[in-house]
Amino acid sequence: MAKKKTKATSKKAGKKKRVSARPTRVAKKKIGYDDSALRLIATLQYIPTEAPGVTTAQINEMHNQHGGEISLRTTQRDLNSLEKIFDIKKSGKKSPRWYWEYKQGIAVIPAHDQFSALTWNLLEQYLEPLLPWPMRSSISPHFATARHVLEQGSTPRLDRWRSSVRIIPSNLQLRQPRVEESVTRIVYEGIWHGEQITLHYRKRGADSTGRYDIDPCGIVVRGNIVYLVGRVHRRDTIQQFALHRAESAAFSGREADIPEDFDLDEYIREGNFNYVQGEEVDLVLRMDNYVAQHLVECPINETQQVVPAGDNECEVHVRVVDTQQLRWWLQGYGSRLRVLAPDSLKSWLREEIETLQDYYARE
Incomplete structure (x- = not known):
């Protein structure tokens, strides 16, 4: 009897040993939704960054699509708990929709440390003015989070750094013109979906707007101006449209006809x-x-070469395309620079100088 008991005990012990190795493998497969903390993180990721938001049922469906078989009631409890901690808001009572409100910025995981918050703060100061309006609205919660981190964790070292770094423009900095947000949204979506756009556009110097059905080929940001590059319907040439001159935009209902050989970089x-x-x-x-x-x-x-020319002077030789931008640059040096070649630029500068002399002589 003792032998049987011992044998049974060893079998039982062996069975326990085999079972003990399994939970780790099983838990790995289900950790995404068996772990409530990860389920809550996933819930936060499913909430959009702005109104109108998504319903509780839609969030629950997204969980189920990603392998998490959880009940609608569980999703409701999760959202109610998260609402107490994070800046998420629900609109409506019968079938509320959830979205981020961003009172203190967006919840970032992993959280900002002071150095990463400082990086975002510098981006806000010097990059945000160059961004189109819709981009600003989508990234502004990240800027707000960085500001909040810096305000809450101010230290002498951090304050010294923030007051010791500046970026200034090399030329006269003009303010960015206002672009209607609805115009930018339609233009960007038209490029994304390959749809033709109807612009009511006022040409520079024109008294009234005209209607243009445009096949959008791309967006170019030059300085503080955002341009739509496109082809007016049934025309061959590619044109540029400064978005701040567009009063309204809409989809024409036609698919965009983009030239097959068009390359924006080229x-x-x-x-x-x-x-x-x-x-x-x-x-x-x-x-x-x-x-x-x-x-x-x-x-x-x-191609630039600089060679001595005597009397504390030098000559600069370089091969460039004759552009309006080059001519503006040459004028900016005034009398501190002389053009020796080509003759075409020398003649143009001479005419500009004579025009200015006549202008000031009449005063």
């Missing part, structure tokens, strides 16, 4: 945003060494 490389005035030229400039030091440190392009 379009830019061809100089379409530099207002080309002529062909590629061999530009030769003479200036004093002090002024030329800027070009030595920041060359125009890889």
Whole structure:
């Protein structure tokens, strides 16, 4: 009898040993929804960043689609618990819809430390003015979170850093013109979905708007201006439309007809945003060494060469395309720079100077 008892005991012990190895493997498969903490994180991820939001049933369905077989009641309890901690809000009573309200920014996991919050804060100061309006609204909760972290965790070292870093523009900085948010939304969605857009657009200097059915080819942000690059319906040429001059936008109901050979990068490389005035030229400039030091440190392009010219002066040789942007740049140096070649640019500068002389002589 003792032997049988011992044998039975060893079998029982063996069975326990085999069972004890299984839970880890099983738990790994179901950890996404058996673990309530991870289920709550997933719930937060399913809540959209702005109104009108999603219903409790929709969130529950998203859980089920991702392998979490949980009840609608469980999802309701989770949302009610999360509402007490996070900035999520529900609208309506009968079938409430949930969305983020962002009183203190977005909940970031992992949370910001002071260094990452500082990085976002710098991005807000110097990048946000360049962003189109819809992009600003989508990223603003991240900026708000970073500000909140910095305000709550202020230290002498952090304050010293924030007061010791600045970025300033190299040229006169103009304010960004206001673009109707509905216009930008339609334009961006039209490009995304490949749909033709109808713009009511006022050309520069025009007294009234005109209607344009446009096949949108791309968006280009140049300085503080956002341009739609596209082709007016049944025309061959690609044109540019500054979005702040559009009064309204809508979908025309037609699919966009984009030229198969169109390439936005090639379009830019061809100089379409530099207002080309002529062909590629061999530009030769003479200036004093002090002024030329800027070009030595920041060359125009890889063809640039700087050679001594005596009397504390030098010559700059570079091959460039003759553009309106180049001409504005040359004018900016005034009398501290002389154009030696090509003759076309010398003649243009001479005419500009004579026009200015006549203008000021009449005063």
